[in-house]
Amino acid sequence: MSDQIQFIVEKLNQEPFRRSYNLITFDSLESVQLVQLLSDVLGEIDPKHAVDIREELPEQTAKRMLTLLGILKYKPPGSPSDLSAFRQGLVTGSKAVIHPVLHWLLQRSNELKKRAYLARFLVKLEVPVEFLQDDTVADINKQYEELMEAFKNLHKECEQLKTSGLSTAEIRRDISAMEEEKDQLIKRVERLKKRVETVQNHQRMLEIARQLRLEKEREESLAQQKEEQKNQLFHAEQRLQRAQLQLKEMHHAVVDSKPESLMKKLEEEINFNSYLVTEKIPRELESKKKSVYFLQKAIAEPAMNQSDLNVLEIKINEVNAQINQLIEKRMMKYEPIDSKFSMYRQQASIISRKKEAKAEELQAAREEMSSTERQMLQKTNHAHELEGSEVLKGDEFKHYVTKLRSKNTVYKKKRLEIAEITAEYGVLQRTEELLRQRHEAIQQQLQAIEDKKGISGYSYTQEELERVSAVKSEMDEMKGQTLDNMSEMVKKLNSMVAEKKSSLAPVIKELRQLRQKCQELTQECDEKKIQYDSCAAGLESNRSALEQEVKGLLEECAQEESNYRYVNCMKRNLEIQLQRAKEEMKTYVSPDPQERRKAIREQYTRMILEQENLGKKLREKQKVVRESHGPNMKQIKMWQDFQQLMECKRECFLKQQNQAAIGQVIQEGGKDRLVL
DSSP states (O other): OHHHHHHHHHHHHSTTTOOOOOHHHHHTOOHHHHHHHHHHHHHHHSGGGOOOGGGSOHHHHHHHHHHHHHHTTOOOSSOGGGHHHHHHHHHHTOHHHHHHHHHHHHHTHHHHHHHHHHHHHHSOOOOOTTGGGSHHHHHHHHHHHHHHHHHHHHHHHHHHHHTSOOOHHHHHHHHHHHHHHHHHHHHHHHHHHHHHHTSTTHHHHHHHHHHHHHHHHHHHHHHHHHHHHHHHHHHHHHHHHHHHHHHHHHHHHHHHOOHHHHHHHHHHHHHHHHHIIIIIHHHHHHHHHHHHHHHHHHHHSOOOOHHHHHHHHHHHHHHHHHHHHHHHHHHHHHOOSSOSHHHHHHHHHHHHHHHHHHHHHHHHHHHHHHHHHHHHHHHHHHHHHHHSSOOOOTHHHHHHHHHHHHHHHHHHHHHHHHHHHHHHHHHHHHHHHHHHHHHHHHHHHHHHHHHHHTOTTHHHHHHHHHHHHHHHHHHHHHHHHHHHHHHHHHHHHHHHHHHHHHHHHHHHHHHHHHHHHHHHHHHHHHHHHHHHHHHHHHHHHHHHHHHHHHHHHHHHHHHHHHHHHHHHHHHHHHHHHHHHHHHHHHHHTOSOHHHHHTSHHHHHHHHHHHHHHHHHHHHHHHHHHHHTHHHHHHHHHHHHHHHHHHHHHHHHHHHHHHHHHHHHHHHHHHHHHHHO
16 A cells, blocks of 8 residues: 555656655545545546536536546446445545545556547447437437547557657658659759750750650550440440340249239238238347347446356346246146146247247348349459450350360460470570580680790780770761661651551541440430339339238238137137036036036135135134243243253362362372372
8 A cells, every 4th residue: 555655646746747745745635635636637637627626516526537437447446336435435535445546547647548538539429219210310320420430540540650660760861862862863864955955956856755755645545545435335235234134034024923923922021021020120129129238237337256256146046046936836826737728828839939930041041142142243243354254154155165175275285385495495505505614625725825825815805805896896886876866766756656646546536436336325225224214113103002002901801800810719718608607507506416516616615614614723723822822931931941050060060070080189199299
């Protein structure tokens, strides 16, 4: 505890608090001053809490501090049952409560500042479910969640940039290096300008070079536009094919199907959806709400240790045992002996479980089918992107296989040619190596002869002179051909520009035709789409009218069916009651006493008599117990006194025996001394 207080005092004496406390002055602070000090520390972490506690009520102060401590994830020491004591100590300014809180806050102030800053934007505002039914509130809540996610991503990126290791010194070095490189480039450009200025007609050549660059850029842009137009045309054709295929499938579905099958399919879908809406989804929603409620309750409670969990497990086991005992008692007490409803209830529960299982299987199958369709669409699109065409089927695939086989034979031939060329290359490489070795041997012999004649280095000097003269001649030729090359380059540039213009002319013409064709196809596609939309709208209106009619008839049928079942059940109940009443009358008026004893009236009469006799016996027994209560209590008191008396006598007898034994030992010791 002293180390904890010393740490708190050291932190409070530093920036930004600068309190100049010591151990004695800090320990002598009053409760109000401690609460104010805790509020100041919390205000340093979150500026919203930098308030004077004298200007607010103690309940408001405690609520404000507890809220911020909960956001900062402070866990009070002790068990969950000590939370009320913690709150009370926080209000009253108890040292045992505030000192650990101050130590925890000052120990990790930087981390808590960051957490408090994030809590201002990431603590989600809980909106009740009934308010979310409004579209405006739901949209605003969705925008709020999206903004929260965007803030999370931006904060992560900011933290990554902070921890990426890029310092200002490195950035400055990079900037200085780039400026030096820029200066070098400017100098090179100036040198090139000076070199070009000595050439005749350099302005015209530069203009031609600029035009050539512009034409090349224009050519690249036109080629890119052509490629984009081709891609758009290809995608438009694919969309048209898919739309035609869907239209064909819809025509086949409409032609092959009958009204009875369509009605049956619609009834099955309606029954399944109504089961999901009325039974399955509300039950699942209720279970999810309960689980969320329990989870929120568990999150709101403080952290538990292993001993708390063990206590909860013991309580759960005890409650389960009590529940099982109550269920057994209830079954033994209320379960009828000859009831037929138990079998029906069991069958109904089995059918409901099977129904739930089949509904889950159907839903899983639908989800799997939708995921499979999405995967198939993705694979088809991927195949289109890779191959640029539809997936081959039937004869097209056979043709593709034969084409692939012919390419395989060509590939094998080319591979044999490559192997032969590789072998020949190896032979030539070996020949080159042998010639190089022979050349080195001849050079060594020549050097030995030069050394012998006293003219060493003659061959090397001659080779150098020949090489220098060759280089000089080449340089002279290059100087002489510079102007010729420049003029030829200008001619080539003019010819290339003319060739590019002539080559681009048919491409531009073809591009115009393709654009016109694309416009026609787009117009045709729009017309087809308008026709399709009108047809679909007509079919949809007819379908909605039929659905409304079918829905009304189904509701009427369901109402009549429920009325019929209700009347039928009431009839069966009345028949059963009437049958039981007849059997009761038959057994009650029967001349046979054994049959008459089976009547319910007789059974209840016997049971009433038995209970009355049992009550009389119990009352007599109670009377006897009351009469003998006084003498029995006196007798118990006498026995207790007698027991105490005998216990006292036993203790006295034991003491007397101990004293006699001690006296005997003393006498024996005296005799021994006399003998000595």
